[in-house]
Amino acid sequence: MKKTIFYVFLFLISFTVKANFILLPMDESTQQNHLKAYGITYWALENDYKASWLLNYRGGSFLLPDAPEIRKECQIRGVSFELLSNSQANQILEEISSPSQNMESVVLEKAPKIAVYTPKGKQPWDDAVTLVLTYAEIPFKAVYDEEVLTDQLLLYDWLHLHHEDFSGQYGKFFGAYRNAPWYIEQKRDAEALAAKLGYTKVSEAKLAVAKKIRDFVVGGGFMFAMCSATDSFDIALSAEGIDICEPMFDGDESEANYQSKIDYSKTFAFRDFILERSPTVYEFSDIDMTTKRKMPMEKDYFTLMEYSAKWDPIPTMLCQNHTQLVKGFMGQTTAFDSELVKSHVLVMGENRYNGEARYIHGTKGKGMFTFFGGHDPEDYQHLVGDAPTVLDLHPNSPGYRLILNNVLFPAAKKKKQKT
Helix, strand or coil, X not given: CHHHHHHHHHHHHHXXXXXXXXXECCCCCCCCCHHHHHHHHHHHHHCCCCEEEEECCCCCEEEEECCHHHHHHHHHHCCCCEEECHHHHHHHHHHHHCCCCCCEEEEECXXXXXXXXXXXXXXXXXXXXXXXXXHHCCCCEEECHHHHHCCHHHHCCEEXXXXXXXXXXXXXXXHHHCCCHHHHHXXXXXXXXXXXXXXXXXXXXXXXXXXXXXXXXXXXXXXXXXXXXXXXXXXXXXXXXXXXXXXXXXXXXXXXXXXXXXXXXHCCCECCCCECCCCCCCCCECCECCCCCCCCHHHCEEEECCCCCCCCHHHHHHCCCCCCEEXXXXXXXXXXXXXXXXXCCEEEEEECCCCEEEEEEEEXXXXXXXXXXXXXXXXXXXXXXXXXXXXXXXXXXXXXXXXXXXXXXXXXXXXXXXC
């Protein structure tokens, strides 16, 4: 019996000595918590450990150095991991480097500094990104109009835009919620903040914020936006110097024939869209597909595009997942009309049958942006007052993985995109 224990002990010691790397597998069958695996990788970078993102290898796995602290974090957070020797890790990297394999190993250099554009007092579950960042234990700072207008975005690498209305129309909630206490309070707070910042209208303040965010991206920042922050951001930029707001929003009439004055050259992603003039319609423009689509929930999926990992690592990183078919979900801006997406913008996720783009990416100046349609990947039809999503019930969510791909993306040592 003692001899048996002695040999088991020797085996364990030998195994520990040979373990030089930790693999966080990201395939469907092995990883018990995909979302927290991103948090482990971010934590490792934050603590000056080296990391590699193994694109298209077992769902986009992460390779970390073996360290007791990393093992401990994995065990605490419930993240599946595998111990690899030098030879095992080298064998994987050789397989990945083979020209016959659509895989690539990307070095992750440093943990990006993350800002989330969100009003003060918002709870994490009010926005899918703050929800998943909190769940994955990835640190972020909340910023809003004051911070943006005083150039504090310069402190960050990555910015997420909250479910927001940059056009100054208070989310187009007027038709259904004009008498609701929360709507009245939010409108009053927005007007007070705009006045404090020196603007006579909320639309003017939001345009100034949108332009600062534009400059952040042009200067080399990474911007990620979901739901109504996507189209309302572009609309605000395109309508610079034009009053598109009706009296219930800003106290005076909108400008005559304002549609003909929209400047599409100022937008990030969209072109040739028609604005929704009615203040009672819960829609900004015809960019969004919510009212055009006819699809039952059980058939609502979109497909992720497949790119060459070696030649196009950027979209490949952003599409890493354990499935190419992702469950759809709605929002004020559910999806984008494919015909209104600019030709230089990559459509990384689409429902071709419906003619809608769900997940798009582009460059602006030295920076990059990603727009993701819908409000919450695990809340199909998010409504005002709905209970918060509990991510403990969705630790392997493909939709939330796409968000976290964007969070880690700025950490990667970039290679020039070929296409």
